[in-house]
Amino acid sequence: MCNMTAYDKTLSGRRRFVLAVAHVAGAVLCVTGSAANGDEPLQFGAYRSTINxxxxxxxxxxxxxxxxxxxxxxxxxxxxxxxxxxxxxxxxxxxxxxxxxxxxxxxxxxxxxxxxxxxxxxxxxxxxxxxxxxxxxxxxxxxxxxxxxxxxxxxxxxxxxxxxxxxxxxxxxxxxxxxxxxxxxxxxxxxxxxxxxxxxxxxxxxxxxxxxxxxxxxxxxxxxxxxxxxxxxxxxxxxxxxxxxxxxxxxxxxxxxxxxxxxxxxxxxxxxxxxxxxxxxxxxxxxxxxxxxxxxxxxxxxxxxxxxxxxxxxQIFGLETPAQAAKRFNPLPPGSVGGTSHFGRRVDIDGDLMALVEPDSHSVLIYDIKQPEPILIHKFGGQGTRPGRFNFPTDICIESGRKRLTVIDAGNARIQVFRLERPTTDLKYLPDMTRLVKAIDLGSVGRQIASLGERQSLTATAIDRDGRGRLFLLDAVNSLVAVLDDEANVTASFGAYGRRRGRMRD
Missing domain, CATH: 2.120.10.30 (TolB, C-terminal domain)
Structure with a gap:
């Protein structure tokens, strides 16, 4: 048996609404909302409570x-x-x-x-x-x-x-x-x-x-x-x-x-x-x-x-009218009202320079850390697929001595390598501090590793370089580490999924 029960409700003293609730054997099956004059339906967004x-x-x-x-x-x-x-x-x-x-x-x-x-x-x-x-x-x-x-x-x-x-x-x-x-x-x-x-x-x-x-x-x-x-x-x-x-x-x-x-x-x-x-x-x-x-x-x-x-x-949200939501919600994008971006989890330091990923803007930031407070001297990237741009950069490796910066461009399935020009003048913002040298396609790297076969590309989640300049790629998805030379050739790989010694999980 199904019957409809109507409830009149006044929201913030502005409009009268009717909530139609369908009952079947005492169980609430659906709730629909509409304005009494039919021009303003209900929508989610009214804060109720938090589970902390x-x-x-x-x-x-x-x-x-x-x-x-x-x-x-x-x-x-x-x-x-x-x-x-x-x-x-x-x-x-x-x-x-x-x-x-x-x-x-x-x-x-x-x-x-x-x-x-x-x-x-x-x-x-x-x-x-x-x-x-x-x-x-x-x-x-x-x-x-x-x-x-x-x-x-x-x-x-x-x-x-x-x-x-x-x-x-x-x-x-x-x-x-x-x-x-x-x-x-x-x-x-x-x-x-x-x-x-x-x-x-x-x-x-x-x-x-x-x-x-x-x-x-x-x-x-x-x-x-x-x-x-x-x-x-x-x-x-x-x-x-x-x-x-x-x-x-x-x-x-x-x-x-x-x-x-x-x-x-x-x-x-x-x-x-x-x-x-x-x-x-x-x-x-x-x-x-x-x-x-x-x-x-x-x-x-x-x-x-x-x-x-x-x-x-x-957080739990209930229903409200668009008019109520408009009082609270500002549709302007982040940054247009003075907000600041959030930094990612990956930071690397070498000498006097610190590099970090800013995922909200798909960019990389470089700071001079000689001063008591780090000073931003360069920012580059931006969202896109063109060389030099990123789609969710996830890790970074800076080598100030070798004048090299390496970035995982996860969304574009590649690693980009940049030449790094060190500051030679008084401390200031340097718009031309980095220059793209090459991009390494993770699909081609994955195909060099026999254990991956032809169906799966490498999924780089972290990178680092040793003193000889070799690039180490951690692939958490495939539970392995790949070692690349300067020509992006895989010289070694180790690890596999499992619990036994020498294997890795996450």
Whole structure:
């Protein structure tokens, strides 16, 4: 039996709204909002509450009875909370046994309540019931059908489980029992995610977020491409490292990581609205976002949850009117109102110079550190694919004695080497301090390493050079280290995935 109950509600004394709630056997199935005069629908963005003291919350899902499931990657577990933020139970823990995790990735909840978790470090997917009791696991480390190298994203519907294997740029489809069915395939490289880090299913579509390309791909449930949208940038409708997506009621919600916001599109890629103010100081919250990593929409549409591993918290947002949102939200891009960019985790120092990566602007900064306070003397790069530009630079190595600077250009799958001209005059900003010498294609490097085969390029995550100038590349995805000479020839490689001595994991 289904009946509709209408509630009149006045929001901020401005307009009267009607919330229509459908009840089936006492369970709330959906919530829709519309203005009494029909011209102003409700949208997410009204801050409700915060779940604090988490340990690197990297993923979130909302299940039946509005239970919030949060993946704590650093603690290798899943914690369950009520919609008010009260903890109900937890499961997991570090290990490779059934029911345990190693650096878990995304999480999804099936219509029947089953919980599906991408167990990244163990290269498998695990399935639990709604109370966190282990039911099944499938997958193994490898390139073959049904195997994974970096299962980061997972989605589920009534019949299938979808897995985004970021390391091999594949979207794999399994039945609910874990039997491999197929891989999403396309002959058009422009219509294929280069590094799908998240995936969502709903409303008859499957959505994949490609963090490196700053694009979102929409497939039908059988894997046929329907649409793709997004390009790197700060302005509304543009994306800067989309790391998660959700589908609900004909809309696609995207966690726009480096723009510190959630953007909402229709399935044709048209921007509908956005929410989230950039937190400029640590621990700022109450609606302000700081590098959102994941989001989820409650099945009844009554609230949304956003994870921020940088702040070790999840924020819960309710519904509001566009007029209320307009009072709070400033659509100007970061930097246009005096904000400053955030530096990455990679810093290198040699002699009097310090180099660091500024991922928000896809740039590299060089400081003179002879003075009591470091002084910026050079900045170069910017987002793009042309030589000398970057797409998410991730690590850097500076050699002032050799006048050389080496940068991992992760999004463009290459390493760029620059000549470094040391300051010879009084301290000042030097616009021509670096000059591109060469770019090293990581695909060609990977093909030199027999253990990678033809199907996988090297995924450089860290670099360094020794006193002889040899370049050491750490590939955390393939669990190996490659050694290159000055001509970009691989002279040695070592390591492999595993727990035995001499092998590496993460």
């Amino acid at each position: 003291n988490l340990h690197e919350p990297i993923a979130v899902a909302v299940g039946r009875q509005n239970t919030i499931y949060v993946v704590e990657r650093a603690a290798h577990r899943v914690r369950a909370f009520s919609s008010e933020g009260e903890e109900r139970f937890q499961f997991g823990g570090l290990g490779h046994e059934a029911g345990r995790f190693d650096a878990p990735g995304k999480i999804a909840v099936a219509p029947d309540g089953d919980i599906v978790v991408a167990d990244d470090g163990n290269c498998r997917v695990q399935v639990f019931d709604a109370q966190g009791r282990f039911k099944a696991a499938f997958g193994e480390h490898g390139f073959t059908d049904g195997a994974f190298r970096g299962p980061l994203g997972v989605a589920v519907d009534a019949k299938r489980i979808f897995v985004a294997d970021a390391a091999t740029a594949r979207i794999l489809v399994f039945d609910r029992e874990g039997e491999f069915e197929r891989t999403f395939a396309t002959d058009d490289a422009a219509m294929k995610p280069a590094r799908p880090v998240a995936i969502a299913a709903g409303d008859g579509v499957v959505v994949a977020a490609d963090a490196y390309a700053s694009r979102v791909f929409i497939f039908d449930a059988d894997g046929a491409m329907r649409n793709t949208f997004g390009e790197w940038g700060y302005f509304p409708g543009m994306l800067a490292q989309p790391v998660d997506a959700a589908v609900h009621d004909g809309r696609c919600y995207v966690a726009d990581h480096r723009n510190h916001r959630i953007q909402v599109f229709d399935l044709a890629g048209k921007l509908k609205y956005q929410w989230g103010l950039h937190a400029l100081r640590p621990r700022e919250g109450e609606g302000k976002l700081h590098y959102p990593d994941a989001l989820a929409i409650a099945p009844d549409g009554s609230f949304a949850v956003v994870c921020e591993s940088f702040e070790n918290r999840c």
